[in-house]
Amino acid sequence: MTLLPDLTNFNAELEAGTTILAVAKAAGVQHVVYSTTVPVPETEPDHFAALAFKPKLMLEKALPEAGFPRWTILRPGFFMPNYLSPKVNAQFPGAAEEGLFTTGFRPTSMLPMVDHEDIGKFAVAAFQQPDRFHAQGIDVISQAVTVEQSMETMxxxxxxxxxxxxxxxxxxxxxxxxxxxxxxxxxLLGRVDPYAGVDPREAVEKWGVEMTTFEEFIVRERKDFDETYRNV
Known part of the structure; x- marks a missing residue:
């Protein structure tokens, strides 16, 4: 289960997730894998980020109590495809046209980056090894790099x-x-310390899932990168 936040109606995500869990339970689903988000620093209750992430936190709490035989929570970080069209247009308006990434991150902010395919790998592994992944909450971070390192790599x-x-x-x-x-x-993400200085590859090594570096992602998706930045 993976849900996008509705920035015009924060309750919509919670309602959708609650409905999905209820339908899955009634249908006899044995294992639910829920993809949420990497933890972010706490803010005031009425802060935009607190309101946006609250549904995910509530669903994380609801899943273990829903009565499924097995459940797994995956917490992915900052998506590498955010650098590709069309996502880059929302994350960094104007970057695709000028190559200039206007951002609220700091130069030394550590980006807890994740390749979307790595999330899929974890989901597959969870379904293939349900007992091992049951009742686990896993931060899925493919590589932690500074913003400047991501710019240099591109x-x-x-x-x-x-x-x-x-x-x-x-x-x-x-x-x-x-x-x-x-x-x-x-x-907010710029204040997250992915794995508290531990190499994320080491942190996920025990799960046996091979992670993707940002450079490997660019090479694999080179055609889309060239198309996205064709005017730069």
Missing amino acids: RRVLGRPEIRARYLDGEELRAAQATNPVLIMHE
């Missing part, structure tokens, strides 16, 4: 020196967040 692998980041801060960031809530998420 410049080098794609051969596009124009790619760079513009870091908003202070009043400029507050003003931009008023019209682009994605920047609020950037600021």
Whole structure:
């Protein structure tokens, strides 16, 4: 089960998830794998991020109590496809046209990056080894890199020196967040310490799932990267 937040109606995600779990239980589903989100720092209850992530946290609490024989929670980080069209247009408006990534992250912010296919690998592994993955909450992070490292990797692998980041801060960031809530998420994710300094590959090694580096992701998706940044 994976659900996208409805930024115009935060309760919609909770309602949908609750319905899915109820239908699955009635149908006799034996194992539920729920993909949520990497933990983020706590904020005030009425903060945009708190409201956006609350449904996921509530569903995480509801799943173990729903009575399924087996359940697994996967918590993926910042999606690598956010650098590809069409997602890049929402995450970093203008980046596809100019190569300039305007962001609420800091240069040294550690991005808990995840390849969407790695999430799928974990889901498959959970269904193939249900007893081992039962009652587990797993942070699925393919690689943790700084924002500047992600920029450097794209410049080098794609051969596009124009790619760079513009870091908003202070009043400029507050003003931009008023019209682009994605920047609020950037600021919060930038405060996450993935695995507290532990190499995420080591942290997930015990599960036997091979993870993808950002460079490997770019190479694999090179055609889409070239198409996304064809005007840069």
